[in-house]
Amino acid sequence: MLRSESLFGKRETNSSNSPFSANNGVSQSTVGGSVTSVQKPTQYPSSVPTTAPAAGEETGSKLTVGPNIKVKGEIEDCDTLVVEGKVQATINCRVVQIAERGAFKGSAEIDLAEIRGEFDGDLTVRQKLVIYSSGKVTGKIRYGKLVIEEGGQLSGDLQVGGGHEQKELLHKTA
Numbered sequence: 001m002l003r004s005e006s007l008f009g010k011r012e013t014n015s016s017n018s019p020f021s022a023n024n025g026v027s028q029s030t031v032g033g034s035v036t037s038v039q040k041p042t043q044y045p046s047s048v049p050t051t052a053p054a055a056g057e058e059t060g061s062k063l064t065v066g067p068n069i070k071v072k073g074e075i076e077d078c079d080t081l082v083v084e085g086k087v088q089a090t091i092n093c094r095v096v097q098i099a100e101r102g103a104f105k106g107s108a109e110i111d112l113a114e115i116r117g118e119f120d121g122d123l124t125v126r127q128k129l130v131i132y133s134s135g136k137v138t139g140k141i142r143y144g145k146l147v148i149e150e151g152g153q154l155s156g157d158l159q160v161g162g163g164h165e166q167k168e169l170l171h172k173t174a
Contacts, residue, residue, distance in 0.1 A: 060094070067101060083117065099132045115152075 060079030065071050069085035078093040083102035090107045095114075098104055103118035109124045115135035122140045123129070129143040133151030140157040148154060 065102070098135070 024034045026088040030109070061077060062080040062082065063075065064082040065085045065087050067084045070088075071085070072088045073090075075081060075087075075089050075091040075093065078091065080092055080095040081087075081091060081098045082099070083104050084099040085101075086103045086105075088105045092109045094111045095113075096104070096108060096110050097114045098117040098119060100116045103120075104118070108116045108119075109126070111125070111127045112130075113119075113123065113125045113128075114130045114132070115137055116132045117135065119135075119137045120139055123137065123142070125141075125143040128145040128147065129141070130147045131137055131138075131149065131152035131154055133149045135149075136153040138156050140154075141154065142159045142161060144161065146154075146160075
């Protein structure tokens with residue numbers, strides 16, 4: 001067991017709440033070489049699931065940009081991007097969800113977009129673009145299907161066809 005000297009000269013073991021403790025979840029404090037108490041540590045909720053996903057469930061990669069976080073760059077190999085902060089990037093992923101206070105600026109090629117915040121830039125949605133009442137989308141927008149809730153805003157260069165149709169047309173004319 002790891003031991004440390006405190007400011008007052010007592011010897012105590014480190015807390016078992018540390019993920020690095022080797023005492024298997026039991027907290028002990030020693031004074032003068034004798035054990036004075038033994039108690040189980042407080043259980044803290046874990047954000048990591050304790051069970052393996054069931055067969056048939058998708059276990060894709062998910063990136064969440066939290067509130068007050070700003071991200072710039074290129075995002076790759078992401079199945080789902082959740083934007084609660086600010087993102088300025090180029091992405092190619094399956095799903096983008098922009099929260100009410102979230103903002104995305106840049107270029108995105110995705111299958112499904114759910115916009116509750118702001119999107120500004122080049123957006124290609126291969127399947128379905130959903131703009132909620134608080135959502136605002138501006139720029140060059142290409143989409144397969146479009147759903148706009150009352151109050152949602154869409155402006156810019158709009159084209160029906162989320163990319164598959166355009167690629168097929170290019171191959172036919174070449």
